[in-house]
Amino acid sequence: MQDIESRLQGSFARQGLMTTMGATLRLVGPGLVEILVTPSPAISQQHGFVHGGAVSALADSAAGYAALSLVPAGRGVLTTEFKINFLAPAIGDRLVARARVVKGGQTLTLAQAEVFAVNGTQERLVALMTATMMSVEDRDGITD
Amino acid sequence: MQDIESRLQGSFARQGLMTTMGATLRLVGPGLVEILVTPSPAISQQHGFVHGGAVSALADSAAGYAALSLVPAGRGVLTTEFKINFLAPAIGDRLVARARVVKGGQTLTLAQAEVFAVNGTQERLVALMTATMMSVEDRDGITD
Amino acid sequence: MQDIESRLQGSFARQGLMTTMGATLRLVGPGLVEILVTPSPAISQQHGFVHGGAVSALADSAAGYAALSLVPAGRGVLTTEFKINFLAPAIGDRLVARARVVKGGQTLTLAQAEVFAVNGTQERLVALMTATMMSVEDRDGITD
């Protein structure tokens, strides 16, 4: 698990967008990842909520790293598609995206991510994503 | 058209994420919107491409403003869901998201957005999104 | 529950496609529905598996009735969109679609459905759907 965690953290640190958003990643278990972010005007939409694109970025990264945690080292994953439903405005002290692998495969991995708005001890589901990740090797130098 | 354009630009200027990304919006016609951005490390994923979440944010905003351009002033739109397929790495001199309304409605609007990577005079389709927008009024003070 | 069950069964009996497919519905609980079908050549695709469209029909109906079970009598629900991922060929003694409401709302309900292939005592996940249902009243005479 520690090898996997450091591999994921190394890759995550190279995701410029996650750095820009101030997001942090936590490997919860094999195929299970959490990403946290604190809402700020820098990632808002016009009504002051976190932008749906930012919510999607969190969920997509979480789903991708959940998939990557199950893929042999040296291979990378790319998102081929995702679908996201928005259920409530993304406002709160924190947003947390929780992803899990639904089904891994040789080529394709299906993952789901839920994004919650956290206020004090309360959590509210704000978005639900289903994503397909493709495992790639030696393509355009893509690893991890 | 000019009233609509200034309404959209006013709303777009309040999207903190678009400012963070350095994106610009152009109203092309009724129900037709373009958003441009220059790729940079600040919005990248781990292999140096523009992050799928950033690509999604562009497409989502473009789709949203395409929808808003057809909605009476004083009402706003919220994304209820979208689906995006990624077709090629998002790299290039510029990314442009082009959105059009497929079908407007009293409550729901369906829009599509294509995101192209522009290199010199060449354009390559990197992502295709279908999004549902919901028109809202007097809800949490949401307008434009 | 019995009122809800008979309302759902009455509506389900009017779904000609479900009759054509030989499908049966079971209300498991509030917001929880199962639909069963026995695979046959009449609903196959070209390789002998159950057609993805038939799998989608099961999941869509299950999601719709899960939503309807929570909607006041006299109102109906219509699917506005769904997304489905196919994970394994749909073959087996039986297919069962299990749907649950993720979030109900005044206008929109989000539901998920999983479709399993059942062989003896073994179940295998063959498809995962996320669907948005819209509650309608007095529109084109739509109830239940």
Next chain:
Amino acid sequence: MQDIESRLQGSFARQGLMTTMGATLRLVGPGLVEILVTPSPAISQQHGFVHGGAVSALADSAAGYAALSLVPAGRGVLTTEFKINFLAPAIGDRLVARARVVKGGQTLTLAQAEVFAVNGTQERLVALMTATMMSVEDRDGITD
């Protein structure tokens, strides 16, 4: 084109669900396919419209054969996922699903399908689908 057409028609004839629905296929051009069906109670939902699952089946088959028309003979395609938005009730003299390949690839093909309700000389868009097809060879004897 004639070889491709007969290959597609041969495969389509083995889709039991399409036979059950009374659907017919037409190859319009490379990567372009139409499927027609006449609405009937056998494929209806509870309000008398064509069931969303039946609409999806038409669109899915059309998208699949659009993809297959561009894939070398001896290989088959399987749907890995699709998303469909429903825009209007599926009622009319005929339904026609028109599919085109958006982008073909070694492994994955992205296709779109529009389903129209035809009444006399009028057409109305009732559904829009985006689908990913996977090209497979020598897997479970899948060809065409």
